[in-house]
Amino acid sequence: MEKFTTHTGRAVPLRRSNVDTDQIIPAHWLKKVTRSGFEDGLFEAWRKDESFVLNLPERKGATVLVAGPEFGTGSSREHAVWALQNYGFQAVISSRFADIFRGNSLKNGLLTVVLPQETVEQLWALTEADPTAEVTVDLEAREVRAEGVTAPFELDDNVRWRLLNGLDDISITLQNEADVAAFEAKRPSYKPRTQPVA
Amino acid sequence: MGRTLAEKVWDDHVVRRAEGEPDLLYIDLHLLHEVTSPQAFDGLRLAGRPVRRTDLTIATEDHNTPTLDIDKPIADPVSRVQLETLRKNAEEFGVRIHSLGDVEQGVVHVVGPQLGLTQPGMTVVCGDSHTSTHGAFGALAFGIGTSQVEHVLATQTLPLAPFKTMAITVEGELPEGVTAKDLILAVITKIGTGGGQGYVLEYRGSAIRSLSMEARMTICNMSIEAGARAGMIAPDRTTFDYLQGRPHAPQGEDWDAAVAYWETLATDEDAVFDAEVFIDAAELTPFVTWGTNPGQGAPLGANVPNPEDFADPQERTAAENALKYMGLEAGTPLREVKVDAVFVGSCTNGRIEDLRAAAAILDGRQIAEGVRMLVVPGSVRVALQAVEEGLDKVFTAAGAEWRHAGCSMCLGMNPDQLAPGERCASTSNRNFEGRQGKGGRTHLVSPQVAAATALVGRLAAPADLSDNVAVEV
Numbered sequence: 264m265e266k267f268t269t270h271t272g273r274a275v276p277l278r279r280s281n282v283d284t285d286q287i288i289p290a291h292w293l294k295k296v297t298r299s300g301f302e303d304g305l306f307e308a309w310r311k312d313e314s315f316v317l318n319l320p321e322r323k324g325a326t327v328l329v330a331g332p333e334f335g336t337g338s339s340r341e342h343a344v345w346a347l348q349n350y351g352f353q354a355v356i357s358s359r360f361a362d363i364f365r366g367n368s369l370k371n372g373l374l375t376v377v378l379p380q381e382t383v384e385q386l387w388a389l390t391e392a393d394p395t396a397e398v399t400v401d402l403e404a405r406e407v408r409a410e411g412v413t414a415p416f417e418l419d420d421n422v423r424w425r426l427l428n429g430l431d432d433i434s435i436t437l438q439n440e441a442d443v444a445a446f447e448a449k450r451p452s453y454k455p456r457t458q459p460v461a
Numbered sequence: 462m463g464r465t466l467a468e469k470v471w472d473d474h475v476v477r478r479a480e481g482e483p484d485l486l487y488i489d490l491h492l493l494h495e496v497t498s499p500q501a502f503d504g505l506r507l508a509g510r511p512v513r514r515t516d517l518t519i520a521t522e523d524h525n526t527p528t529l530d531i532d533k534p535i536a537d538p539v540s541r542v543q544l545e546t547l548r549k550n551a552e553e554f555g556v557r558i559h560s561l562g563d564v565e566q567g568v569v570h571v572v573g574p575q576l577g578l579t580q581p582g583m584t585v586v587c588g589d590s591h592t593s594t595h596g597a598f599g600a601l602a603f604g605i606g607t608s609q610v611e612h613v614l615a616t617q618t619l620p621l622a623p624f625k626t627m628a629i630t631v632e633g634e635l636p637e638g639v640t641a642k643d644l645i646l647a648v649i650t651k652i653g654t655g656g657g658q659g660y661v662l663e664y665r666g667s668a669i670r671s672l673s674m675e676a677r678m679t680i681c682n683m684s685i686e687a688g689a690r691a692g693m694i695a696p697d698r699t700t701f702d703y704l705q706g707r708p709h710a711p712q713g714e715d716w717d718a719a720v721a722y723w724e725t726l727a728t729d730e731d732a733v734f735d736a737e738v739f740i741d742a743a744e745l746t747p748f749v750t751w752g753t754n755p756g757q758g759a760p761l762g763a764n765v766p767n768p769e770d771f772a773d774p775q776e777r778t779a780a781e782n783a784l785k786y787m788g789l790e791a792g793t794p795l796r797e798v799k800v801d802a803v804f805v806g807s808c809t810n811g812r813i814e815d816l817r818a819a820a821a822i823l824d825g826r827q828i829a830e831g832v833r834m835l836v837v838p839g840s841v842r843v844a845l846q847a848v849e850e851g852l853d854k855v856f857t858a859a860g861a862e863w864r865h866a867g868c869s870m871c872l873g874m875n876p877d878q879l880a881p882g883e884r885c886a887s888t889s890n891r892n893f894e895g896r897q898g899k900g901g902r903t904h905l906v907s908p909q910v911a912a913a914t915a916l917v918g919r920l921a922a923p924a925d926l927s928d929n930v931a932v933e934v
Contacts, residue, residue, distance in 0.1 A: 279782070280775040281654055281754045285893040290874045294525065294539040296499035296546050308895050332775055333655045336688060336754070337891060338872075339590040340497065341606035359655050362690055363590060366622075367606035380775075419622065421482055432608070433508070436485065436616045439477050443513075443618055446476040446487050453711040453719040454489055455578050457519040457557050460708050 265372040266429035269401040270353045272326030274390040274409075275316055282330055283337035284364060288346040290338075301346035321394035329386045329398070330357045335364025335375075344368045354400040356407065358383050369422050370432065374400055376407060382414045402426060463729025465626045466695050467661040470601040470726065474584050476618050483620040489583040489600075491613050492569045493520035493556065495547040496874070497588030501611035502550040512554045514617045519578065520551050520558040523568045524874045528837055528864035531561055540875065554614075567840020567866045570594040570808035574678065575842050577707025581696035581723040586613055591808045591890065593684040597677035598704075599696035599726050601661070604685060624690050625735040627660040628728075631668040633742035638923055640818070641676035642810060642888065642907035644668070644740075645683045646748040646758045652738060654756040657689030660736065663728060664694050668742035674703040675814040682809045683890050686755035695727040747922040749795055750892045750905040752783035757892075759795065761910065761922055767791035786894050787902050788882070795920050798904070802885040803834040803861075803915040804897070805908055807871040810888035811839025813846050815908040820852040822912035822923050823859040829918030834861035835877060837869040861915065873898045886914040 292304035309315045316322060328347065334357040335343060344367045347355065355373065358380040368375040378386075389409055390396050399408040402423060407414045418426075425432070436443075464472070477485040491514075498520070505512070512518060525540040535541040544561070551558035559565040565572060570591055573579045581599035586592060588610040595602035609619055629648060649656075662684050669677070677694050684692025701720055704710045711719040750758040751765050757780065759766065768780035768791065784791060789798065805811075805819045816838060828834050836856045838844035844866050847853055853863045870877040871889035873896065879885055881900025888911050889896075892903040904920060913921040 278778070280779050281756075283754065283891075283893045285872075285891070285896050289895055289899075290524075290872045293496050293874060294537075294543045296503075296543055298500050298503075308899065333688070336654050337590065337685075337893060339588060339604035339606055341500075341588075341608060344606070359658065361655070361688055362658060363604055363606060363685075367608065370606065370608040419483075432620065433510070433612050433615050436612065436618060436620065439485065440616075442477040442485070443487070443616060447617075450487075451718065451722070453715040453722075454583070455580060455709040455711070456516040457490070457578060457709075458516055459557065 264370070264429045264431060267372050267374050267402050267426045269399065269403060270326065271397050271399040272353065273324065273395060274327040274329050274386065274398045275322050275325045276387040276390045277316060277328060277330040278387060280331035281333045281336055284335055284340050284343040285337055287335070287343040288340065293340055293342050298345050299349055301342055302349040305346040305350045324351070326351055326353045327398045327400060328352050328355045329383060329390065330355060332357060332359040332380060334360050336361040339363045341367045341371070344371045344373050348373050356383060356386065369426065372426060372429065374402060374426065376400055376416050378407060378414050378416055382412065385412050463732035465728045465732045465734060466599060466663055466693050466726055467601060467624070467626055470582055470584065473582065483622050485618050485620050486584060488586050488613050488617055488619060489517060490573065490578055490585045491518045492573055492585070492587035492592070493518065494523050494569045494589065495543045496524045497607050498550065498610055499543065499546045500607050501614055502554065504611040505554070505614055510615045512556060512614045515555045517617060518556050518614070520547060520556050521566055521569050521572050522547060522559070522561050524868045524872065526561045526867040527876050528867050528869050529876070531865050536876070564841050567842065568808045568811060568868055570682065571811060571839035571843065574598065575707070575840060577704055577710035580704060580710070580719070581700060582726050586619065590685045591682050593689070593692045594678050594682040594808055596681040596684065596691050596693040597674060598700055599693060599723065601691055601693065603691045625660045627657065627662050627736040627738065628734040629662050629664050629738045629740065630666040631664065631740045631742050632666045633668055635668055635742045635745060638747060638909060639745045640907040640909060641672055641679040643745055643748040645680045646750065646755070646905060647745055648740065649683065649687045649755050650758040652687050654686065654754050655688045657684060657687035660689050662687070662689045662692040664692060669694060670697065673814060674699060675812045678812065679809055683755065686890060696723045747907065747910050749910065749920055751787065751789060751795060752780065753786055753892055753894050755890065755892060755905060757783055758905070761795055761920060763795055765789045765791055765793045765795060796925070798920045799884065799918055800832060800886045800904070800914055800920065801883040802879060803832060803911050804870040804885055804887040804889060805911050806835070806837030806839065806869050807889040808839060809890040810908050811837060811843065813843050815888065816843065816847050816852050819908040819912040820855040822909060823861065823916070824855050826859055826916050828860040828915040832915055832918050834915045835864055835870055836861050837864045838866045840866050870897050872896060886911050886920060
């Protein structure tokens with residue numbers, strides 16, 4: 264995983280609530296067997312509309328998505344995170360994220376930041392009025408900054424440490440392999456196994 | 462202080478607990494399918510890691526599989542590659558797989574329970590959000606992303622953030638014609654698509670206890686649509702009876718030991734939930750969705766809502782967008798909404814009871830002209846059972862199409878899709894924009910409402926049917 268420390272970039276204000284992962288990346292894109300090449304599928308249906316915010320020339324190259332509440336609901340597809348990253352987003356700000364999407368994002372180094380809806384509204388107003396306005400997402404200081412906005416955010420210490428250092432979860436767990444083996448030695452015999460039975 | 466069902470299962474799976482770290486939980490069963498696993502297996506290959514417990518892992522093909530001509534090569538080359546990738550990965554890493562054409566193939570959440578692999582008190586994961594289905598057995602079951610799939614393959618564990626508990630208590634008797642699907646749709650509308658966020662839901666109360674395992678699976682399946690981590694129901698005699706004798710259920714002394722353990726899992730009387738919701742079963746009626754998320758639902762007897770009636774500005778905008786996408790006018794009675802297609806199937810409502818319920822309504826009747834109806838069993842085993850009972854003949858005689866097992870029209874990954882603008886009454890779980898095909902419009906319903914709707918050609922409940930003739934509005 265790439266390290267995330269701090270990022271500054273222009274923003275895309277997405278004034279929609281309940282943006283589900285089927286909208287972020289439609290199912291037919293999920294047939295790919297790689298983690299890359301999903302950028303053209305990002306918000307595919309909405310991008311057919313020329314006036315959709317992502318299509319506006321002034322949003323080209325923006326790297327921070329500021330979205331409405333309940334972002335990332337629905338399907339567990341991690342492809343939604345890959346699509347946002349493949350497109351160039353480094354951080355997503357919303358007042359509420361769906362759990363699975365949030366977990367997926369933080370495992371891939373896409374920083375999802377929870378801010379109060381009123382701060383989201385402030386960021387929408389700012390970046391709609393001035394598309395060149397930059398937003399800084401500072402993980403070290405746990406703070407989002409933009410003109411007229413300084414907003415602290417919370418993130419679990421352990422998750423933050425992993426992101427700041429770009430650590431691989433599996434390697435960390437395997438350091439505790441002895442604990443796993445000890446647990447396995449005590450599992451009851453009635454627990455099912457998947458080998459075919461006669 | 463007493464503990465809840467979810468807390469007991471969690472505590473019994475903690476491999477490692479340390480200050481400042483998330484608990485590391487052991488995973489008893491890992492289900493795989495073709496869509497969310499290829500990148501995980503690639504990760505293992507890159508790191509030179511094996512699958513730690515192939516004996517706790519099982520794969521099936523479901524999302525991409527066609528439901529017609531399954532003896533022919535898969536027409537879509539990209540789908541074919543994805544299925545072939547799963548087969549290659551299963552072979553290379555030694556994972557049991559049930560491919561298209563195999564008698565145990567089917568939707569992953571139908572296959573696990575019917576094999577008896579899903580049992581009370583287990584932790585069950587799958588790279589699929591509807592893994593919450595397995596909570597019907599009193600298992601802690603949840604959907605995970607591909608990075609976590611790789612983590613479980615490599616370590617059989619997951620580091621997990623703590624959860625909160627919510628009791629959803631449903632007391633009383635469900636009225637005639639009201640099903641588990643109506644109940645869960647009503648719950649989601651009540652608490653919202655984010656209402657369960659961070660919570661494990663426990664469904665309790667006399668109405669839940671009287672439900673069959675199939676109905677309990679329908680309820681737990683859609684917990685994710687309320688944003689919940691998982692949904693659970695305490696195991697009881699209904700659960701044990703369903704499991705006993707299934708291929709992977711414990712036998713002999715193991716069975717007795719297992720039941721003794723399972724009986725300890727129910728939430729203690731003095732346990733405290735972080736949140737509680739109460740529902741009076743008697744007040745429920747057939748429920749349908751009108752919008753583009755599962756929280757946008759209403760009783761079938763209601764009208765399409767007016768966005769202006771929503772106080773919350775976000776909800777108002779969402780309702781406006783939804784009505785525009787759905788092609789609906791505020792104030793239209795839901796019973797007047799005409800459909801082009803009806804889909805019975807999916808991990809929500811593709812089990813034998815669901816097919817029986819739909820068949821009972823269609824028996825001896827004809828679906829409305831111009832309506833296309835697909836009936837797709839959740840697994841090959843379900844299909845075989847349905848054929849044995851003659852249900853397939855009932856469906857085809859009524860004018861419906863009887864298909865092979867798979868996810869089918871629940872999501873647009875296989876040939877079964879809506880055309881742009883087509884409207885469907887669907888027993889599946891998501892009414893998102895484009896979910897059933899680009900531009901398709903979805904109303905989530907129970908199997909009973911699906912069947913009645915197919916007969917009338919408009920959203921309808923079985924009670925709207927008079928004998929053999931569909932009632933005219």
